[in-house]
Amino acid sequence: MEDDDVPRKVYRVNSLNSHQNQMLKNVVTIQIITGSYERELHGIAASILHDKEISHNNDSLVNFSDSFLFNAHSSAIKCLAISPLFSKDGSPSEKIILASGGTDERVNLYHLSTSTTRDGDQMKLSIPTLAGLKILENPKNRELGSLVHHSSSVTALYFPTQSKLLSAAEDNTIAITRTRDWTMLSTIKAPIPKATGRPSGDTAPPGDAPCGVNDFAVHPSMKLMISVGKGERCMRLWNLITGKKAGVLTFERDLLQKIGEGKWGSGEGRKVKWNVEGNEFVVSFERGAVVFGMDSKPKCHILPSPRTKLHHIHYIPLNCGKSNDLKSDVLAVSTEDGRILFYSSTASRVSETDQSQPEQTNYLCQPICQLGGNQSGLTGRIKVFEVLEIPGTCLTSVRFVVITASSNGFIRLWGLTGEELSLIDTPATNEISPNEGSHDEQEISTNNAQDQKEPQPCQVGQLLGTYETGRRITCLKAFIMPDITKEIVEELNSEFADEFSGFEAITDDGQNGQYKT
Numbered sequence: 248m249e250d251d252d253v254p255r256k257v258y259r260v261n262s263l264n265s266h267q268n269q270m271l272k273n274v275v276t277i278q279i280i281t282g283s284y285e286r287e288l289h290g291i292a293a294s295i296l297h298d299k300e301i302s303h304n305n306d307s308l309v310n311f312s313d314s315f316l317f318n319a320h321s322s323a324i325k326c327l328a329i330s331p332l333f334s335k336d337g338s339p340s341e342k343i344i345l346a347s348g349g350t351d352e353r354v355n356l357y358h359l360s361t362s363t364t365r366d367g368d369q370m371k372l373s374i375p376t377l378a379g380l381k382i383l384e385n386p387k388n389r390e391l392g393s394l395v396h397h398s399s400s401v402t403a404l405y406f407p408t409q410s411k412l413l414s415a416a417e418d419n420t421i422a423i424t425r426t427r428d429w430t431m432l433s434t435i436k437a438p439i440p441k442a443t444g445r446p447s448g449d450t451a452p453p454g455d456a457p458c459g460v461n462d463f464a465v466h467p468s469m470k471l472m473i474s475v476g477k478g479e480r481c482m483r484l485w486n487l488i489t490g491k492k493a494g495v496l497t498f499e500r501d502l503l504q505k506i507g508e509g510k511w512g513s514g515e516g517r518k519v520k521w522n523v524e525g526n527e528f529v530v531s532f533e534r535g536a537v538v539f540g541m542d543s544k545p546k547c548h549i550l551p552s553p554r555t556k557l558h559h560i561h562y563i564p565l566n567c568g569k570s571n572d573l574k575s576d577v578l579a580v581s582t583e584d585g586r587i588l589f590y591s592s593t594a595s596r597v598s599e600t601d602q603s604q605p606e607q608t609n610y611l612c613q614p615i616c617q618l619g620g621n622q623s624g625l626t627g628r629i630k631v632f633e634v635l636e637i638p639g640t641c642l643t644s645v646r647f648v649v650i651t652a653s654s655n656g657f658i659r660l661w662g663l664t665g666e667e668l669s670l671i672d673t674p675a676t677n678e679i680s681p682n683e684g685s686h687d688e689q690e691i692s693t694n695n696a697q698d699q700k701e702p703q704p705c706q707v708g709q710l711l712g713t714y715e716t717g718r719r720i721t722c723l724k725a726f727i728m729p730d731i732t733k734e735i736v737e738e739l740n741s742e743f744a745d746e747f748s749g750f751e752a753i754t755d756d757g758q759n760g761q762y763k764t
Contacts, residue, residue, distance in 0.1 A: 274295065275294070276295075276728045277726070278359070279293060281723050283719050286320045287316060287718065289313070289716055320347065320350075320355065325402060326401060329726060330409050342359065343726070344426065354396065356393070392429070394414070394429060396422040399418040401416045402415050412425075416460065417477070419458050460476045464519040467525040471486065472485040473519050475530060478515060494543075498516075506534065508535070522576045523562060527592060535549055548610075551580070556582065558629060563576060577589050577591055585629055589618075614704040632652065637727075645709075648660055657714070657716075658720075661709065667708070
């Protein structure tokens with residue numbers, strides 16, 4: 248074969264003009280990590296333009312690129328956790344630790360770099376590919392090893408600090424590991440629930456009841472922890488100073504009925520989460536959720552309308568903006584029908600007819616607003632989501648980015664403004680008081696006249712971009728990557744000064760990514 252007949256690629260160096268340099272200054276890069284049933288950890292870098300003038304071009308709001316792909320586990324991945332981005336003194340960390348847990352009883356550990364690799368000039372380490380997607384690989388992303396501290400599927404992971412890792416599994420244990428040498432310091436053992444006549448389910452062997460820790464949440468003071476488990480209609484409080492049980496709170500039958508857990512329901516908590524200030528926490532069930540105060544008494548309960556399953560919960564802090572009116576947290580809940588509902592447990596619920604009456608407790612909390620759903624053309628379940636605050640923006644621009652992951656493999660990025668979230672000051676109307684009639688009468692009236700009695704929440708959020716992974720996503724984590732520095736660029740270019748570094752594949756006729764023979 249002659250040299251002219253050999254397929255070849257021609258490379259050119261990308262040059263930036265002043266307009267492109269200005270665009271790079273107004274780009275926020277988010278690192279998204281997903282786990283799936285296909286046993287893979289998929290890293291995606293999403294670059295978002297958040298400048299007001301540039302963001303009017305909806306065609307270039309978000310640029311997606313693959314950053315890494317690890318064949319992590321031998322079976323499905325169930326949970327992820329990332330270490331804190333900032334140390335105790337407030338300085339950002341150059342690397343973070345990613346932990347993944349699956350049904351293969353292992354916790355895999357990875358080092359991830361927090362530096363960005365952006366499109367343009369020398370800020371790009373692009374690998375040419377025949378596919379249409381870009382691959383921006385960072386050589387600092389590498390595997391550390393595996394931990395085998397459990398004898399069953401790992402269900403939850405959490406980094407309370409950079410020096411500790413907590414992991415829970417279906418063997419009813421919560422392991423505390425030191426990240427310096429990955430030594431297991433202690434193990435918290437929850438009692439195995441007894442079979443009480445309920446069906447065993449698919450997670451238990453024949454004749455046994457399902458067991459295992461579904462989820463846990465550590466108080467911001469790092470002294471208290473709450474856990475919920477399979478087969479238990481209760482939640483357990485743990486003293487992290489002594490490592491012993493501090494108390495058990497049983498879910499009453501009346502409380503479970505209000506959130507849709509009937510006689511044949513499991514009644515077990517699926518997820519638990521503390522708010523940022525640590526003065527309340529929420530426990531989610533299959534079709535509802537209950538918000539508790541520090542006294543462990545129910546403040547309100549959540550029951551979406553129409554009735555649907557809940558998958559993920561998250562608190563959004565609103566006490567860090569320019570407006571002094573936003574002083575509370577908003578609770579976000581994802582549903583089976585493709586919605587994220589926003590609730591506020593701090594809004595005033597005093598009776599409008601008699602102001603002298605005390606504030607109601609354990610009332611039905613109404614959603615303030617919603618994101619997605621049929622109004623946005625989305626009906627698939629939102630398995631998990633993350634909410635990130637965009638730094639350096641005011642309340643009139645995009646303040647929060649909501650990253651949603653569906654079981655069909657789609658990742659969507661939504662933009663929320665401060666004005667939309669300021670709707671928490673608007674009190675909900677047409678509530679159903681828990682004191683009006685019996686529970687059965689309320690349930691019948693709610694099912695028959697939900698559309699007339701319950702106000703429809705307003706639609707918020709703007710769809711910024713969509714990415715299809717082609718995998719069945721089970722878990723997701725995300726963080727905002729700081730701007731890449733000149734020293735990091737020079738270091739990366741010196742290590743990878745080959746034909747792929749800072750170049751873009753083109754053909755002789757100027758078409759990208761095509762071979763010419």
